[in-house]
Amino acid sequence: MPLPGERLVAFLSDGAFEEQRGSDWASRWWRAEDCGLVTPVMIANGRRIDQRSTIFLQGGTDWFRQHLELNGFYPILIDGRDPAAFIWGIFEAESRLQACSEQVSAGHMRYPVKLPYLIAETVKGYGFYGAGSNAAHGTPLPAIPRFDEVSRRHFNESIARLFVPEIEIHGARDVLATHRADDRPAEKDHPLSCRDVKLQTVPEPVWLQTAVSESPMVAIDRQFVALVKANPALRIRLGNPDELRSNQMNQSLDLLKHRTLTPEPGLAESLHGSVITALNEEAVVSAALGNKGGMNLVVSYEAFAMKMIGALRQEIIFARHQKSLGRPARWLSVPVIATSHLWENGKNEQSHQDPAFGEVLMGEMSDTARVVYPPDCNSAVACLNECFRTQGQFWAMTVPKAKLPAVFDGRQAVQLVRDGAIALGEAGDVQLIAVGAYQLRVCQEVAEALAQRGLSCGVVCLLEPGRFRSPRDPMESGHQCGSSYSSELFPQDTKLRVFVCHMRPEALLGICRPLDLGPDRTLAFGYENHGGTLDTSGLLQANKCDSHSIVQVILSKTGSSGADKATL
Incomplete structure (x- = not known):
């Protein structure tokens, strides 16, 4: 969504209308006080790849116009075959929205404002052979024109209809290319393409002393409020599918408030709130992704x-393309927090127990998609601060919301984020690598149990697995942990390496392939798709990644009874 004083024209396809519905909420959230002029344009050609679109099957543009009116838009139908109609339509839509803004400011109108929405009616493949049919999507000609007379004739006839002399094209360009006079930037210079957003101030977090218990989400909530207050010039968008209070973001909600058209007395709601709430994950994340001029x-x-x-x-890919072209995105990085997570959601059965969010994003390029598993409150706020110090990245943060003791002090938390991993104590014959908060606690319990049996153990907290993968290109290589520190943390002469992870162990082993010592010297524990209405302890046991189960497997692997063996 553009900032005040900016303009955005967004072209949409009628096929995309069927799947990506986040924009349906725009009319409910648009406010002249913090939004610029926006004009959606639907190219209504009536077809998907291999059949007619739902809009056409439901009744065509007449049905779509009624749909838009019911969803708070003001539809404007134009001839999608006429370039001049697009120019007129854009100016008409912006003029209407500007007039509505002025009426609201004068007190003559109330929100919601019906957002103008252009419907450009046309046929797919207009003007060429096969227009309006499935063939128009790709290769409408029956054969290669070079070798087929019929195809060559269809091609030449179509080209003749579509041909415009070059002098006319230049003339039209000169008429329309009046960007300076119209105060309209060229597309390559549009503010959305040239964002350069930095925080004026990054407040020092409230670091908890080690062993003091607090919900990491409470710590994030406190720090986010501090960041918002320290940077008042930035437009804030807090995307919330549901249950922000349950997820411990109470201070943020009380400060920023749900954006709603009819605020309910006594609740944290406001006509101009910054919390974008809808039980539609794609809609709320899109509200954040569209706020590249803010935080x-x-x-x-x-x-x-x-x-x-x-x-x-899609955003990750586009940001990566910008980076590869030497024009890296300079909007503030976006943290997406996954909480009420797998190991805390026993009461809701397996429908709420799924670590795939982090698993999938670890498949993206790690220099742009940062996937982190902070184990305590201090590391969580250290991740949040570092995210907002960077630009053009997406931070997928899997964060527990239950109270947990602080494992790291402030200095160690910052080091953990900087390096991607940190060792807790000395190395041993058995190395335990924890990814996740509850997994770190399990590893500490395992280390203590093995020490009592005479086996020396070291524990490493692995915050960001993508820093220790085999890099897939030079940009990702530049994001990797330094080789000397990696070798120090993960020596190759370790006799047994044991991963205990938040996600499915196979996913982690694939990402951290360089750390895998092979099946004889590596074990991995994590989510095995077992769950149900169990508490955290029960879920760990059901997936065989509780401390007792892991100790037994290690003892079996090492051939040790654990009675008096100090080494493997």
């Missing part, structure tokens, strides 16, 4: 954050 945060249940992947992945 954003998205909070979701881990299991349902998966619904955001499609929108996030």
